[in-house]
Amino acid sequence: MKAILCTRFGGPDDLELKDLPDPVAGPGEVLVAVKAAALNFFDTLIIAGKYQHKPPFPFSPAAEFAGVVESVGPGVTALSRGDRVLGHIGAGAARERVVANPERLIRLPDGLDFDHAAGLTVTYGTTLHALKDRAQLKPGETLAVLGAAGGTGLATIELGKLMGARVIACASSAEKLAFAREHGADEAINYVQEDLKDALRRVTDGKGVDVVYDPVGGPYAEPAVRALAWGGRFLVIGFAAGEIPKIPTNLVLLRSSAIVGVFWGAWAERNPQAHRANMADIARWCAEGKLSAHIHAVYPLEKTAEAIKALSDRKVMGKLLLRP
Numbered sequence: 001m002k003a004i005l006c007t008r009f010g011g012p013d014d015l016e017l018k019d020l021p022d023p024v025a026g027p028g029e030v031l032v033a034v035k036a037a038a039l040n041f042f043d044t045l046i047i048a049g050k051y052q053h054k055p056p057f058p059f060s061p062a063a064e065f066a067g068v069v070e071s072v073g074p075g076v077t078a079l080s081r082g083d084r085v086l087g088h089i090g091a092g093a094a095r096e097r098v099v100a101n102p103e104r105l106i107r108l109p110d111g112l113d114f115d116h117a118a119g120l121t122v123t124y125g126t127t128l129h130a131l132k133d134r135a136q137l138k139p140g141e142t143l144a145v146l147g148a149a150g151g152t153g154l155a156t157i158e159l160g161k162l163m164g165a166r167v168i169a170c171a172s173s174a175e176k177l178a179f180a181r182e183h184g185a186d187e188a189i190n191y192v193q194e195d196l197k198d199a200l201r202r203v204t205d206g207k208g209v210d211v212v213y214d215p216v217g218g219p220y221a222e223p224a225v226r227a228l229a230w231g232g233r234f235l236v237i238g239f240a241a242g243e244i245p246k247i248p249t250n251l252v253l254l255r256s257s258a259i260v261g262v263f264w265g266a267w268a269e270r271n272p273q274a275h276r277a278n279m280a281d282i283a284r285w286c287a288e289g290k291l292s293a294h295i296h297a298v299y300p301l302e303k304t305a306e307a308i309k310a311l312s313d314r315k316v317m318g319k320l321l322l323r324p
Contacts, residue, residue, distance in 0.1 A: 006046075025099055145169055177189075210228075
């Protein structure tokens, strides 16, 4: 089978396309033929050795995928050959076949194609856990989304609207904000042109924001915390800006607010049944047309480096897919 391999830490051009022996499903494992794999911003970090998860060399990027079960190992009863599934394996999906634990796989509902299914797990899975399990977002609350045009930001807009929130999209260009509005955002703030704290106060009539979803970090985190309403929740998702912010803790004291960590991957490992329930809901909503799972572009496997460069250059709105 063909696979994209990272054999040493470096940039996208250091990745290699190789032919490997076909894998075999062992006891308790499932072999899946990958029809589409999805990239995320953390793939730019994982190949550079700058991410918290460092797989042993050689490894393939791409944490999530969709495909068809080719075989099951001894002891597997939940899935069968021919089942259509989506899955998440941390890293390793940029190849033609993957072996996975069946607990990491979700059977696809009718009407959900492989391309849209491939990119659901990381962005929508993280976001549903963040909004439902960590922030306990309620209908009628305000939700500010930083980095609103990226894959995670788009998922947050759509799930926030589905959960009854008023969604404020925050991004760095008019084009990205227009895209966010097309996908349901009620308000839009360009945080390059406008002070983020002041703008969030303005669009909430001085009350402040109930929930902030921040996958960006860097210079926008503290202004967003300063714009929280009484009892507001600031969700720490990631640090796409490259800088981990330092927040003065008196800010959360003064508004009885909370800074809430969202480590979705570890939560899913510790709570596999809850994770599977969340993903079953997400897959069903997507099949029903309630979530777009918007695809920015699809690349052949051999152009993985080009796709990762697009992620690094912040050119992507929605998801990038690889098609083996």
